[in-house]
Amino acid sequence: MESASSTPARPVGRGRKAQAAVRAATLAELLDRGYAELTVEGVAQRAGVHKTTVYRRWKTRESLVVDALAEHFTTDIPTPDTGALESDLRALAQALVQSMTDPVGKAVQTAMLSDAGRLPEVAEARRRVFADRIRRAEPVVVRAVERGELPAETDPAELFGTLAAPVYFHLLISADPAVEDTAERAVRITLAAARAGALTRSRHSAADDGEA
Structure with missing residues (x-):
């Protein structure tokens, strides 16, 4: 066949x-x-x-694959606007799980973690993907700050990284089948850390910006 x-x-x-x-x-x-x-x-x-x-x-084949990967990842996770931080984070986490567990997402992850992952172009695609996802998290943080749900200096990159890390770990490292539970725990951890001010921009980062 x-x-x-x-x-x-x-x-x-x-x-x-x-x-x-x-x-x-x-x-x-x-x-x-x-x-x-x-x-x-x-x-x-x-x-x-x-x-x-x-x-x-x-x-080249590499540039084709990189472009397809980047295009896929810039459309797979929408920016939620549910009216509350917790439900926004839940929507982000669930979209991330869906993206990484559907057939195309699995193939993309395999490509990025295979020999292709050592290519500078693929490394750049990963950087672009993460930067895009941070941009998608920014409105969530801005609206949450405006509603008084988060400290004013909350860093979207720190927030998304804290939310995504448990999902990536359980899917790519431990292969835990209970990823939905993992996503829910990630939401609770991220909420607690963000509300406590643990995800604000560091003094070191602020100093670096001041020197620029």
């Missing part, structure tokens, strides 16, 4: 539609074949475009 990638998709033309098809095909190839066996030709065939269309925008 032929794999999905061996059957050409319908042509999608050029422009944004083609780019979206190529990114989706890249993630699908990661899921089916893994990073080691992914090829530009296979991606192009699955996407329904000529390989020159792919190479016109992405010069």
